[in-house]
Amino acid sequence: MKYIICVLFMLISGCSTVVPVTVKFPEAPSKLQTICPQLEKLKDEAKLSDVSKTITINYSTYYECAVKVDSWIEWYQVHKLIFEGIK
Amino acid sequence: MWLLNFLPDWVFYVVGSVGLIGLFLSYLLQFIPIPSINIYKIPIQLVSIVLIVFATYMFGGIANEEQWNARVEEVEAKVAMAEVESVKQNVQILEKVVKKTEYITRKGEEVIQYVDREIVKYDSSCVIPKEFIKAHNDATELNK
Numbered sequence: 001m002k003y004i005i006c007v008l009f010m011l012i013s014g015c016s017t018v019v020p021v022t023v024k025f026p027e028a029p030s031k032l033q034t035i036c037p038q039l040e041k042l043k044d045e046a047k048l049s050d051v052s053k054t055i056t057i058n059y060s061t062y063y064e065c066a067v068k069v070d071s072w073i074e075w076y077q078v079h080k081l082i083f084e085g086i087k
Numbered sequence: 088m089w090l091l092n093f094l095p096d097w098v099f100y101v102v103g104s105v106g107l108i109g110l111f112l113s114y115l116l117q118f119i120p121i122p123s124i125n126i127y128k129i130p131i132q133l134v135s136i137v138l139i140v141f142a143t144y145m146f147g148g149i150a151n152e153e154q155w156n157a158r159v160e161e162v163e164a165k166v167a168m169a170e171v172e173s174v175k176q177n178v179q180i181l182e183k184v185v186k187k188t189e190y191i192t193r194k195g196e197e198v199i200q201y202v203d204r205e206i207v208k209y210d211s212s213c214v215i216p217k218e219f220i221k222a223h224n225d226a227t228e229l230n231k
Contacts, residue, residue, distance in 0.1 A: 021162045026173040029181040039227035042220045047210040051223070052202040058227065060195035067187045071180050078176045086165045 023086065026079050032072055036065035090145070091152050099149065103142030109135030 039058045042051060113131040116124060 021159055023166050029177050031184055041224040041227050046215055046220055048213040049202050049207045049210050052206045053199055056195055056198045060191055063191045064188050067184055071184050075180055082169045082172050086169050
């Protein structure tokens, strides 16, 4: 029994410990983490200038949101390359 | 190897040396013509061999541990570099977003100024039908 305990003790001495390297998930810019706003609507009694303004505002909203989406794509591609560089 | 975390490396070198010395001494025992001492020859040899085997095993463990520690340090350095690079790229992306958003806002304001200056002249002459307003407002809710 004593010998078995000694042999077991020797064998478990080979047990490995956990590798202490952790990679933190990269933080994205907070400006990219805001949701796109809803488009503006026309009032019932809207004039031509109101229509033009609302359409302009909505186009601006679309393009601002498109910038965010494009930036997310760029962020993903850049960080994928960085992550692959760690291996 | 967890055992290496509790004991310093030199302990295993001492164990190995004790094993070798024990083995050597056990061979010397045959030259001593005293039977009461000679009976310890086999046990000393056995214990020495066990110590040598254990120490050899642990030498391998030490070498392996050193190799892994070097690898860990290398990966840690890469991770640190990646984190710095990530922050740098985030700043660049954020600058681009801010620049592009400011440009869009400025262009939008210019168009609205143009509307206030030119399009308002046609407000009284151009009646917007309710159907147009409905079509526009429905289009703003395509995602609902």
